[in-house]
Amino acid sequence: MEIVYLCPHCRGAINAKRNIILSARSSNKQVGLALLHEEIGNYTVALSPTLKVKTGEIVDFFCPVCHAELNTSKGDNLAKFLRVDDTGAESSVIISREYGERCTFTVDDRKKIKTYGESVKKYLDPEWFL
Ligand SMILES: [Zn+2]
DSSP states (O other), X not given: OOOEEEOTTTOOBOEETTEEEEEEEOTXXXXXXXXXXXXXXXXXXXXXXXXXXXXXXXXXXXXTTTOOBOBOSSXXXXXXXXXXXXXXXXXEEXXXXXXXXXXXXXXXXTOOEEEESTTGGGOOOGGGGO
């Protein structure tokens, strides 16, 4: 099953070898790459050696291709990118930018929302990030 994750700004693919690769900056301005598992709901994360992030810290995410900010403008501490599945269906993926928080939403083209992760309940109204 070939899944492609895209930057919403340049539509460059941001996944390779089962990882979603994001450029990241910690709150104390350390920079590096964050590798997220491409399976939604799998919260395995690998960070570059130059990026040391503590649980609960808020991380800024950028596209590794065009460097546009992936942080959402509405709502706190979320970032967004796109996912295209093997049928060509496109959905938005919204993740928490709080390190260690297990929270992901996907929103498909019919605005159907799926949620993943045990921290998701604190975002009661996900409408505002659409
Ligand atoms: Zn981009």
